[in-house]
Amino acid sequence: MSHQPKASRRTFLTNSAAAIAGCAAVKIATAAATDSIESVIDIHQHTNYAGRTDAQLLAHQKQMGITRTILLPAGIPVELASTHGGQSNGLAARIWGNSAAYRLVRAFPDFYSYFANEVPDVPGAVKEIEKHLNLGAIGIGEQKFNIDVDAKPMHEIFALAQAHRVPVLIHFQHRMYNHGLDRFHKILEQYPEVSFIGHAQTWWGNIDKNHEQSELYPKSRVTPGGISDRLLADYPNMFGDLSAGSGLNALTRDEEHAAAFIERHQNKLFYGSDCDDTAGAGDACSGAGALAAIRRLAGSSEVERKVLFGNARRVIFRDRM
Numbered sequence: 001m002s003h004q005p006k007a008s009r010r011t012f013l014t015n016s017a018a019a020i021a022g023c024a025a026v027k028i029a030t031a032a033a034t035d036s037i038e039s040v041i042d043i044h045q046h047t048n049y050a051g052r053t054d055a056q057l058l059a060h061q062k063q064m065g066i067t068r069t070i071l072l073p074a075g076i077p078v079e080l081a082s083t084h085g086g087q088s089n090g091l092a093a094r095i096w097g098n099s100a101a102y103r104l105v106r107a108f109p110d111f112y113s114y115f116a117n118e119v120p121d122v123p124g125a126v127k128e129i130e131k132h133l134n135l136g137a138i139g140i141g142e143q144k145f146n147i148d149v150d151a152k153p154m155h156e157i158f159a160l161a162q163a164h165r166v167p168v169l170i171h172f173q174h175r176m177y178n179h180g181l182d183r184f185h186k187i188l189e190q191y192p193e194v195s196f197i198g199h200a201q202t203w204w205g206n207i208d209k210n211h212e213q214s215e216l217y218p219k220s221r222v223t224p225g226g227i228s229d230r231l232l233a234d235y236p237n238m239f240g241d242l243s244a245g246s247g248l249n250a251l252t253r254d255e256e257h258a259a260a261f262i263e264r265h266q267n268k269l270f271y272g273s274d275c276d277d278t279a280g281a282g283d284a285c286s287g288a289g290a291l292a293a294i295r296r297l298a299g300s301s302e303v304e305r306k307v308l309f310g311n312a313r314r315v316i317f318r319d320r321m
């Protein structure tokens, strides 16, 4: 590792308190107590994820130490090529749609927010998404369908996002979902007011200039300059969602690279979990793994706070939180 590990805030405060006698020490201790709940935004979770209940989801999020969670709904169940004839309904994980996310946000407004979603090529898709943007959804996604990312229905969704000034979260997966990452720069140029959030295996695999497209979870060392790395560097409206096994793999496959990657894209990365376990901790929980990896690899607490909180607050919530 080339970068120096940072001192944790707790260690710093303890040392400071020990070094200063009297009132000053008391003040510092008070400050430490009020700051002990660190705000963390998880930009990627789902209702009924692989059958997980609302109560289990809430417990999972609390266990990870999340203070606000964004719910990403599925579209309606349909048998179209875009859903692999129905096999990818529920985002291929039994996830529920807009109404379920909306209900959970209404029940826990201080804890949940949501995006709006729909299968892009069903009739009325734009109308359904817009209905939920008007009900309080703060973005669109996750878009996870068997379609070219620059197909006409996708353009209609991006135009809606541009009109409402909301982000779009896209699951890129080779030969499965959202084909055409290599052409995505054209979309970024065409919709400069839309913040696009890249997610999943093909998005993260392509941080590597030498990425083999059929490889979903590559373990080799990373050569910087892959498609995703360049999109993040060159386009102010491109962002990355560190959730799921794919995000965690990008952090852990080559930690020296990951530390430098976080440093250079420190204003463009969001923490997300996207795991369907009930534990919220340990090896089964990739969300807890990603939290630990970000805390380990961020070069300073300032950068760590950006990735865990500040970037999502600025870009997705547009400072309205």
Ligand SMILES: [Zn+2]
Residues within 6 Å of the ligand: 044, 046, 072, 142, 274
């Ligand atoms: Zn997801």
Ligand SMILES: [Zn+2]
Residues within 6 Å of the ligand: 060, 273, 275, 276, 277, 278, 279, 280, 281, 284, 285, 286, 287, 288
């Ligand atoms: Zn988890």
